[in-house]
Amino acid sequence: xxxxxxxxxxxxxxxxxxxxxxxxxxxxxxxxxxxxxxxxxxxxxxxxxxxxxxxxxxxxxxxxxxxxx
Amino acid sequence: xxxxxxxxxxxxxxxxxxxxxxxxxxxxxxxxxxxxxxxxxxxxxxxxxxxxxxxxxxxxxxxxxxxxxxxxxxxxxxxxxxxxxxxxxxxxxxxxxxxxxxxxxxxxxxxxxxxxxxxxxxxxxxxxxxxxxxxxxxxxxxxxxxxxxxxxxxxxxxxxxxxxxxxxxxxxxxxxxxxxxxxx
Numbered sequence: 131x132x133x134x135x136x137x138x139x140x141x142x143x144x145x146x147x148x149x150x151x152x153x154x155x156x157x158x159x160x161x162x163x164x165x166x167x168x169x170x171x172x173x174x175x176x177x178x179x180x181x182x183x184x185x186x187x188x189x190x191x192x193x194x195x196x197x198x199x
Numbered sequence: 200x201x202x203x204x205x206x207x208x209x210x211x212x213x214x215x216x217x218x219x220x221x222x223x224x225x226x227x228x229x230x231x232x233x234x235x236x237x238x239x240x241x242x243x244x245x246x247x248x249x250x251x252x253x254x255x256x257x258x259x260x261x262x263x264x265x266x267x268x269x270x271x272x273x274x275x276x277x278x279x280x281x282x283x284x285x286x287x288x289x290x291x292x293x294x295x296x297x298x299x300x301x302x303x304x305x306x307x308x309x310x311x312x313x314x315x316x317x318x319x320x321x322x323x324x325x326x327x328x329x330x331x332x333x334x335x336x337x338x339x340x341x342x343x344x345x346x347x348x349x350x351x352x353x354x355x356x357x358x359x360x361x362x363x364x365x366x367x368x369x370x371x372x373x374x375x376x377x378x379x380x381x382x383x
Binding site: 136137139140141143144146147148151152153154155158159162163165166167169170171173174177 | 213215218219222223226227230231234235240244247248251252255256259314317318321322341342369372373376377
């Protein structure tokens with residue numbers, strides 16, 4: 131068998147492999163998706179809290195500064 | 200393409216819909232890729248979780264990919280698989296694919312039987328004959344359709360090095376397939 135034929139055979143097998151492989155089992159995918167969405171919400175909440183806290187500190191800082199004046 | 204760019208921009212700002220859309224778009228492919236490498240559905244699923252957790256952490260820290268999100272996700276998955284395979288050596292990858300081929304057909308034709316034998320030979324060669332580097336490169340190039348440059352970025356090597364690894368891997372697969380054909 132020539133090199134070209136053998137390479138064509140390899141390419142054909144790869145193409146078959148691509149379509150025949152197992153996909154993400156739906157239950158696993160759904161569970162992982164839900165977990166990721168929760169993680170996103172938690173991260174967003176934490177960031178919002180941090181920003182609010184920093185703003186609070188800043189405003190307290192400027193209040194104190196105003197008092198000093 | 201613009202959709203991916205705008206999705207990425209929104210995700211960088213921690214837009215929840217954009218992040219979920221990225222998960223929906225890429226998680227199945229990352230799972231398949233990881234399963235090809237680690238051969239364990241549970242580990243593949245865990246790695247998907249870790250890949251997206253890392254992406255989120257990066258975005259939250261104001262870092263993360265600015266372009267080519269797909270390569271970035273595969274790169275993260277690749278490193279996680281490599282790190283874990285050092286602790287946990289598994290063998291037996293794409294065999295599941297072969298089992299699925301004849302499903303639904305009670306009596307396979309001669310051509311199908313021959314094709315199955317060839318596929319098993321190729322898969323066996325990928326597992327036993329190729330080095331880890333060769334297997335990673337062949338999977339990224341021929342099953343995931345990444346370019347030489349993208350593959351080089353993912354595995355952290357030079358393009359010329361990838362070409363050499365790929366050619367050596369293909370040569371081994373050719374040889375394995377040739378031997379199989381001689382037996383048939």
